[in-house]
Amino acid sequence: MKFFLASAMLAATASAFTTTPSTRSVARSVGEAKFAPVSVRSAGTQLEAAKQVPHGGSLVDLILKTDEEKAAAVAKCTKELQLSPRQLCDVELIMNGGFSPLTGFMDEETYKHVVDNVALPDGLIFGLPVVFDTDDEDLQPGDIVLLKDGDRDIATIEFTDKYTPNKAYECKECYGTSEIEHPGSLMVATERGKYYMGGKITGLNLPIRDFPCRTPAEVRETLPDDVDVVAFQCRNPVHRAHYELFTRALDDPLVGTDGVVLVHPTCGPTQADDIPGVVRYKTYEVLKEETHNDRTRWEYLPYSMHMAGPREAIQHMMIRKNFGCTHFIIGRDMAGSKSSVTGEDYYGAYDAQDFAKAKGPELGVTPVPSLNLVYTDEEGYVTADEAKEKNLSEKKLSGTKFRKMLRGGEDIPEWFAFKSVVKVLRENV
Incomplete structure (x- = not known):
């Protein structure tokens, strides 16, 4: 029955929704x-x-x-x-x-x-x-x-x-497509x-999980009541670029003096090829110890990802508001996904940022656009614009290449990933 429905959704998509990656509902709602x-x-x-x-x-x-x-x-x-x-x-x-x-x-x-x-x-x-x-x-x-x-x-x-x-309609509105490749x-x-x-x-009772998921009330009690709290969402292990991104977000002009970052990874179900939640949790714990910083807090969220791009960015912002956050970092193609058939992105790189900016005032959470950081031989991590302006030598390592090196036992460059995180991944993946 469910696979018949999936086929029906494909047929509906072919006739009713074959346009651009940005969602119909997003375009309508912003206006x-x-x-x-x-x-x-x-x-x-x-x-x-x-x-x-x-x-x-x-x-x-x-x-x-x-x-x-x-x-x-x-x-x-x-x-x-x-x-x-x-x-x-x-x-x-x-x-x-x-x-x-x-x-x-x-x-x-x-x-x-x-x-x-x-x-x-x-x-x-x-x-x-x-x-x-x-x-x-x-x-x-x-x-x-x-x-x-x-x-x-x-x-x-x-x-x-x-x-x-009407599942086909729900998917078109929420995900921008009813193709089952999404x-x-x-x-x-x-x-x-x-x-x-x-x-x-x-x-009655909270679930017993491999990772501790404190309630919004419990997290709020740990947060300062007089400074901005910037949430960082992720569903993958945190590598060097991520760490630079969320620590530098505190310097954004949208964030007030002495703000703190709440690193708040989702540890529930996600895409089939993502690293399991319990393994991600282990990487976060070792990194929390290695990079101890009074302006960085770590908590874990029992949320299942939908990969809904702009709509999910709003959902994440709303949830973090309940956990006490005033700001939320919006990355490029946040909660985005690719077609499992064509490999094409379903959303534009800035669709989530644009939708979050439009809805932020109504929601009461300030979106903070993430920096587009690159690693250079000369100056370490800088913005892509700065690297281009100074003609710096960039180093790149794709996620696919990283996973291949990890499986093959090759040395992972420290500019890309923390040694403690790599150790956990080697032992558990």
Whole structure:
């Protein structure tokens, strides 16, 4: 059934969406008028430990605090479901406030509004839909279900509605294409179930992971309340150029004096050929020790990547706002992807930056464009423009070449990668 759907999506794409890599929804949304202001709707606490106000005004916390409350919530359930890795990430971010102001999975009205408008029905900006998918014909609105990760109780969900999404349309709007050569479209077509269901979440326990994922409230308590906090998102090991990029971001004129960087990698499911999350976590930990810096903080995010380019840039900015960040570094082709058939990029190099700049004021997060850094024999890392102006000798090493050298046991140049990171990769990949 799912592969039939994928074929149908290809047919729809051929007739309805064969244009440029930049998304239709992005082009439309940037030109739209601003929505009306949104009041605080979610039960939670506006934390003062960080400078940034949570998205929607208050930070959601759906996790029950006592064993008695948890037992009572479980007693109401009539069914159990095992969460997929992607669902587990979504449930965690709903119940800990990472997806504030959401208090559950999106119903059909909310889902459609986010797909069409990059916003919730009341106008609050929201990058991508957050949906509970299933193939279960027996699940119905009104069911209260215990959601589990193995033997561990994670949450309960009270389903409010059940609907059949137009997946081809969802992909065109959110990813810019419904071609299954796009990893996000492939995920929607072949991994997600036939139905989506809206439902209110009640949190029981956070998942036990190989890497510690502190909640937004916990992270906020560690952040200064009087300086800017610049978030850096990555889904790969941090190499020298990345490190130079996020440390130099503190010198950007958009960032205030004495700002700090929150390095906040995603450790959930991502593209099939990316390095597994637990291995990435190990590289981050050794690098954190090697480059100890009071202006750099490290935390980990249980988020599953969609590779949705501009729309995902907004989603990342919104999540980091809930974690207390005021600024967000937008790299070239952020959350971008290539066709698995042609190798062509689905998004332009600056589509995510342009969309983030357009939506930043409405979102309340300042995008910081990443520097285009290159390594030179004469002066180390400089901007590409500076290297060209001074006629400096650039050194380059592609990701493909790096992986080949890694597998072959060849020496990796220290200008490209940290020795500690290379050691971890050799031992685990």
